[in-house]
Amino acid sequence: MIGSLDSRIPAGPLADKWTNHKDHARLVAPNNRRKFEIIVVGSGLAGGAAAATLGELGYNVKCFCYQDSPRRAHSIAAQGGINAAKNYQNDGDSVFRLFYDTIKGGDFRAREANVYRLAEVSNLIIDQCVEQGVPFAREYGGLLANRSFGGAQVSRTFYARGQTGQQLLLGAYQALCRQIAAGTVEMFPQTEMLDLVLVEGHAKGIITRNLVTGKIEAHSGDAVVLATGGYGNVFYLSTNARGCNVTATYRAYKKGALFANPCYTQIHPTCIPVTGQNQSKLTLMSESLRNDGRVWVPKKPGDKRAPAQIPEADRDYYLERKYPSFGNLAPRDISSRSAKEVCDEGRGVGESGRGVYLDFADAIARLGETTIRERYGNLFHIYEKITGENAYERPMRIYPAVHYTMGGLWVDYNLMSNVPGLHVIGEANFSDHGANRLGASALMQGLADGYFVLPYTLPAYLAGQIGKRPPTDHPEFSKAQSEVEARTKKLLSINGKRSVDSFHKELGLLLWDKCGMARNAAGLREALGRIPELREEFWSDVRVPGEDEEFNQSLERAGRVADFLEFAELMCTDALTRDESCGGHFREEHQTPDGEALRDDENFTDVFAWEYQGNGSAAAPKLHREPLIFETVQLTQRSYK
Amino acid sequence: MKFKLKVWRQKDPKTKGKLVQYEASDVSPNTSFLEMLDAVNERLILKGEEPIAFDSDCREGICGTCSLTINGEAHGPDHPGAACEVYMRRFKDDATIVVEPFRAKPFPLIKDLVVDRSALDRIVQAGGFVAARAGSAPEANSTLIPKQNADRAMEAAACIGCGACAAACPNASAMLFTAAKVSHLAFLPQGQPERTRRVLKMVSAMDAEGFGNCTNTYECEAVCPADISASLIAKLNREYAVASLRRNADE
């Protein structure tokens, strides 16, 4: 069905590609724009920015989100900051350097052209956000402040206290509100997309469920934009919001869109550990804590003494020991994996044995409690709220948690998937972060896609589409709609003995174990054996109370978990097929003698894009490979020794 | 730990609701309030009963989705913080805990503890923005903003849009929410051109939604999870007075 993957990367030198592309891109005349209806699913940084911008340009936009307000999209939770190549600090930053760092950080598994464009438009984003009233941190002289983030050698991160995502999202939300008031954008909050509708092979609409009334509805458009975020919640516990899901992208996948690199997931090293059975989500503690905290565990397994009782000689500062030059600041994946290792050895701390200490005693002795309070007061406060422990007196306990997913729907340079008309932006696509994302780059990508890329590339598709929007009574719509209705009815009718959450938890644990921080072929095969069984059990034994035509949170979750149960298999298949280690994907079979990820550039310098062939192992998904061609950068091995 | 819960149950806006009693047993003090409700729900589902509907998303106090009135306090006893940041160790063992939705006329009830807060969105739509088209912005450092102004704008902009202010206000007034947005943009140079229009339109949208009037009882400030100061309400009053005079002068 799908021929070779055409990434549509423009010709010419790397630095000129985007400019040339824009110069020659097709346009839609202003008077024609209002003839188009664009469906934007998602109101996060990517979706909110895109919907607002397309509205400003004069298109008719319908924007959907599952929360009760577009302002609550999960982008709101990002803390650290957003990168841009402004070089305001005069410390040698440039578009090229940001591009290079992003490619290298992604372990050379992303497209050069996309990443270069991202670095190029990063500066426009800061201008745009400041103009919208985003209150970025400033210096006394009134200039914008920057900090260095995630081990970068330049200070290029812009931030608004610990709430950068919130402030950027509110900027986009306000722009969106303006368009809603102007009538160019129609907002559908509490409306979940449950299927994509293709008419003659083109994406021309979606099927939604109104989460308040339970009504299943069809919406048609000239193009569909998915901006539905990441799928980290497939692990049940993650730093993502409860509602984050794979449903929209997975249903698109089932309609023929390719899913790229689903196994690339990012684990964040500093989260508050799981405390009990009922834990429903994990909370991130900013990585900046590692600047002053020292990570350690007891030397002896099973040492249950209180941390203060453990003498210096019985402590293992394992990051400092293994990575003398980077120490506690070793990159995310490395410190995450090291924490897992020591816990696997039985040396973990806390009730569950899944945690390591992050100790500020030395820093407090050196700098004084006041300084530490100034730097991290709010984080210590959050920590105390959640755990009830005072981190000034006893070390914090931290553990890695799932945080971000680099994989997503495959898109070309125009951010269009292989399905004509279906565009995918933000965390939902696979395009810019390769196998590992640098800190403060997701916000940048979401806004780049929404404000400055999609508005230029969407016309390339639209220009040939005037008057081709089908009515919602087209048979394809009624077909899709009745499928969705049947599925909903089915979920409600099983009436078994297990709750939706119990399945989700079980799936999450399984994946965390077999397809989490470290993976191996045997474990992945085991998971691939277990997932279909679990799915089977789900469809025969789940209990979803309530009815379809009402506000029914159990039903919402059931639909999402059902999709996770299928998607998990795709993820493990991808992880098994990618027989190398790279970035966030660590295959235990492939590591250097000191436990570093070992890439296999000869065989795997490409994107894995999976095509749906039917449920389960009976019809395994079909793999398409898009080779990654590096014209500008040289592939190197990371080293943090 | 164990608790007696009295939870507001109401099938839909038309049905009459009431407080229904539930037991929560075997609760670890390190469980969050919402996770305690999750556990109660799991048991209800297995017993074949309808679980309690309540809203949440981020569960870390930033998205503003959660909206519970716990023992008569919006967001519960742990201020400043959202309901999702309340942990069971805050309660005495064996305590009786009353859980109700956020109540205000502009927040119509959807089910049990879930209310519709789109009124807050409409207040922002009335003018809570800067008209800055994508692509039209000047270079970011071309306008200097003194640090203290940026900081004050940030403090105001921290509002998470939860609506607790209106839920807690004895008069169900949304002044703190509106004040936060008006102040955020009024503190910044980018917000100046639309300053007069913005405050007039946002206040009239707020009134049109049916929120009550502020009589300066400061309950809002006490429950606000984002620590928004009620002094911004004074600022809003000031902005509004000046804007009204300006408008009259213009006409």
Added chain:
Amino acid sequence: MIVAVTGVVLIAFVVGHLLGNLQIFLGPDWVNSYAEHLRELGPLLWIIRAFLLVNVLVHIFFTISLAIENRRARPVRYKKRDHVKATFASRSMALSGLILLAFILYHLAHFTVRVTDPRFLLLKADPLNRYDVYSMMVYGFQNPFVSGFYIVGMFLLALHLSHGTSSFFQSLGLNDEKLAPRLVTAGRLFAWLIFVGYTSIPVAVLLHLVKPAQQL
């Protein structure tokens, strides 16, 4: 806004009136001449009275209609309600205000129209041929019930003002983060000073510290 402006005027009156009344401690001559001066203002007095009346009416009209609106803004009440910061005074402004209104009506009937106490008509003019306001007050307050009611009235006034005084700064936008806590304290202090000031008069009369200037 209107409530605040009218409130300020009322506060100003209350202060002025207190100063006038406290002259009772300086003896009959002071009070009576003060009252006489007031009367000598003639038409001006009526203008002031009319202004005050309008002010009170406007204040009442707006506060009551706001209070009604505010009740409507929460059609379904909480079963359980707890307040973190809102004081009793701030939550019961309408109630304290209404009782205050009842007090003012009684007070006007008592001292201005003088219909409640037949003895007041028997009062002779003072030596300078002025109406003996001084003795009127003393006789009025010798009745413990009358005094009691006054004290209750003053208490509600203080309650109303303990919130109202700082509140009007906020309503007029004359407040900021640094000022806020100070204003709240100052407002309460002011209100209770007013209370002490006013109640000192009936209390002094009851304790026979102030005696009538003439016998009936």
